[in-house]
Each structure stands twice: as C-alpha cells, then as structure tokens.
Amino acid sequence: MPAKELESPCVDCGDAEFVVDVRSRRLCKWELRQLLIWDPTSHRPCYERYVSLKVLRRIENYRRPKSVPKGQPYKLLLPLSFGLSSSVMLHAMNAQLERQLSKPYPMVGFELHVLVIEPSSISPSSASAEQRFGLLQKNFPRHSYKMLPFHSIYEYEPTVQDIMTQFAGEGFVDDGSLSHKERLDAFRASITTATAKADVDQILLNRLVVSYAKELNCDAILWGDSDSRLAAKTLANVAKGRGSALTWQVSDGKSPSGLEFNFPLRDLFQAELHSYANLIPELMAIIIPDEPPLENTLTKNLSIDELMMRYVQTHGEKYPGVMANVTRTANKLQPAAVSAGARRCAFCDAFMRDSEEQSEFCYACARSRPDSAC
Numbered sequence: 290m291p292a293k294e295l296e297s298p299c300v301d302c303g304d305a306e307f308v309v310d311v312r313s314r315r316l317c318k319w320e321l322r323q324l325l326i327w328d329p330t331s332h333r334p335c336y337e338r339y340v341s342l343k344v345l346r347r348i349e350n351y352r353r354p355k356s357v358p359k360g361q362p363y364k365l366l367l368p369l370s371f372g373l374s375s376s377v378m379l380h381a382m383n384a385q386l387e388r389q390l391s392k393p394y395p396m397v398g399f400e401l402h403v404l405v406i407e408p409s410s411i412s413p414s415s416a417s418a419e420q421r422f423g424l425l426q427k428n429f430p431r432h433s434y435k436m437l438p439f440h441s442i443y444e445y446e447p448t449v450q451d452i453m454t455q456f457a458g459e460g461f462v463d464d465g466s467l468s469h470k471e472r473l474d475a476f477r478a479s480i481t482t483a484t485a486k487a488d489v490d491q492i493l494l495n496r497l498v499v500s501y502a503k504e505l506n507c508d509a510i511l512w513g514d515s516d517s518r519l520a521a522k523t524l525a526n527v528a529k530g531r532g533s534a535l536t537w538q539v540s541d542g543k544s545p546s547g548l549e550f551n552f553p554l555r556d557l558f559q560a561e562l563h564s565y566a567n568l569i570p571e572l573m574a575i576i577i578p579d580e581p582p583l584e585n586t587l588t589k590n591l592s593i594d595e596l597m598m599r600y601v602q603t604h605g606e607k608y609p610g611v612m613a614n615v616t617r618t619a620n621k622l623q624p625a626a627v628s629a630g631a632r633r634c635a636f637c638d639a640f641m642r643d644s645e646e647q648s649e650f651c652y653a654c655a656r657s658r659p660d661s662a663c
C-alpha cells in the first residue's frame with residue numbers, strides 16, 4: 290500500500306504528521322490511542338524521544354563511575370516534591386532503567402531512592418500527599434520510597450537544634466517540651482522577611498535531604514531543577530549574597546557535604562517539561578499543579594526567589610536563549626580552591642571566606658538572621 294501523503298511531516302522520522310514545534314523542530318508525538326497500548330520497546334514518537342534523550346544524555350553521566358567496584362550499585366537519591374520537574378525526572382530515570390533491564394544482558398548502572406518531604410509539613414495550605422505517595426509506588430515500583438515530614442530534621446540532624454537557637458538570636462527561645470513540629474514552627478515563625486523565610490526553609494530542606502542521602506549511603510543527589518528554575522536560582526543566589534554557593538547549587542559537581550549534586554534537567558525549559566508530562570497520564574496523576582501567582586500580591590511580600598522565578602517565567606517565554614545562557618554560564622563556574630580544613634558555615638554548610646572569620650555563619654546566612662535581616 291503506498292504511504293499516505295503527509296501535509297507537514299515530522300522532521301525527524303518523516304513517518305507522521307508533526308504535532309509539536311519545539312525549538313523550531315516540528316516533531317510527531319503520541320496520540321491517545323498509542324498511549325493506551327504503550328510498549329516501551331516499540332517505536333517512540335520523535336517528540337517524546339527528543340525530550341527523553343535530552344534528559345537521558347545528562348543521565349548517562351551516572352553510569353557507574355570507574356571508581357565504583359563492579360557489582361556495587363551506584364546509589365542515587367531523587368528528592369521529589371510532586372512538582373512538574375522532579376516528577377518528569379523520575380519518569381525519565383524509570384524509563385532509562387526499564388530500557389537497561391529489557392536488554393538480553395542487562396547492565397543496570399544505578400539504584401534509585403526517592404525521598405518525598407511531605408508538602409503539607411512545609412506549607413499548611415498543601416493537601417496531604419498520602420494518596421499521591423501510594424500512586425507513586427504503584428506506578429514506578431522498582432525504586433525505594435520514603436516520605437518524611439519537614440520536622441524530622443531533628444531526628445536526622447540532632448545538632449540542628451543548637452544551630453537554630455544560635456541562628457535565631459535572642460528573640461527566640463526554644464522550648465524542649467514541645468513536639469518537633471511545634472519547635473520547627475516556632476523557629477520558622479521567628480524569621481522575619483519573606484526572602485529570609487524562603488532562604489532558611491530552603492537551607493533546612495537541603496540539610497534534611499543531604500542527611501537522608503548520607504544515611505542511605507548514596508553517591509549522588511539528583512535535583513529536578515529545570516533550566517528556568519536554575520536561571521532563577523542563579524539570579525536569586527547572587528542577589529542574596531550566595532554567589533559562592535552557585536558552584537554546587539546550580540552546577541554539577543561535589544557539594545561541601547561530600548555528595549555529588551547533579552541537575553539532569555538543566556537543558557530543558559519548563560514549557561518542554563509541561564508538554565512531556567502532558568503525554569503521560571500516569572505522570573500527570575502524581576503532579577501537583579503549580580498555583581497560579583496571585584496578581585495582586587505586593588512585590589514587597591514576595592521573596593527574592595519568587596520574584597526571580599516570576600521574572601524568568603515571563604521573560605523566559607519571550608527570550609528562552611537568554612535564560613539558557615544564564616544557566617550555562619553558571620555551570621561553567623569553578624569552585625574556589627579551599628583547603629581541606631576550611632571552615633564551613635554552621636547553618637548552610639558553605640565554605641567560609643577569611644573575612645567571615647568572626648562568625649559561625651556565612652555572610653548570606655547572617656543576612657537572613659532575625660536580628661540582622663535587611
């Protein structure tokens with residue numbers, strides 16, 4: 290039977306009509322009918338292949354490093370927020386693992402552990418994630434899963450309580466008779482500005498993720514930040530005085546904790562992740578959609594992180610190349626040489642400069658403290 294004439298064939302395979310235009314490449318993608326009979330080994334439509342290849346190309350770095358002995362798994366921790374980016378990353382990693390296992394002599398390069406920090410324990414306006422957590426384990430059963438409340442930081446980091454008391458200064462009195470949740474709430478309430486609150490939350494969440502990764506003896510943490518989020522994070526970190534932390538908060542490499550930090554979605558725009566997730570119903574079922582920004586929120590009530598994310602989202606749509614450039618440039622930064630015994634900030638773990646000798650806390654953390662917030 291002669292092939293059907295196509296009006297606008299996909300530029301990659303030429304076998305199907307193009308459905309999406311991505312960075313000026315007109316590609317075909319799944320139709321609902323194909324999704325219902327999905328077979329991962331069959332021909333993958335070009336759009337899905339394009340997006341997953343971009344992710345998988347980054348993920349190839351996680352093939353067993355030569356230093357890891359044969360037979361020993363390379364353990365990765367994937368913190369999942371049920372947001373778009375980390376959920377897409379889990380799906381792509383899972384697909385990669387399935388492909389490795391489907392080969393006649395499977396060589397599995399990594400082992401994946403998923404950590405969820407219960408969203409309702411971070412923001413009381415979030416609904417409980419119990420149901421989504423169950424769905425996650427059902428849809429991607431090959432990996433290990435753990436859900437922890439934010440306040441479990443006291444169990445995983447027993448020294449954090451003293452650091453918090455010191456950080457918060459005289460205005461905060463820790464009451465040891467309260468539950469962990471109440472103690473954390475009281476500490477968070479002592480932080481005054483929107484920017485400092487977001488900054489402090491981010492540091493504590495990172496500490497919890499790192500402690501959990503260490504407890505599992507993980508080799509690396511995979512952060513789900515997209516190109517857009519990394520661009521926003523770069524600009525916000527510089528504005529907050531955290532420029533020196535960019536080499537591990539935005540770039541791939543070893544963090545001061547000794548664990549590798551990697552950002553496999555760094556080449557993908559938020560909009561591309563959206564299109565990818567829209568192709569896959571089991572993925573959409575676990576994603577908590579972003580709340581649309583409130584139009585009438587006063588700028589002064591937003592944290593620098595939120596402001597930068599909004600800026601990148603609005604301008605990133607118009608000038609995606611500019612945002613990609615910000616992220617790419619930040620990824621080329623080399624960490625400053627530090628001696629093995631260099632002091633580290635008691636709160637955020639960043640290496641300290643000589644000029645910060647007088648304090649337990651780095652310059653950026655000091656700015657977030659309640660008695661010196663500016």
Ligand SMILES: [Zn+2]
Pocket residue numbers: 299300301302303304305316317318334335336
């Ligand atoms: Zn195609």
Ligand SMILES: [Zn+2]
Pocket residue numbers: 634635636637638639650651652653654655
């Ligand atoms: Zn610090």
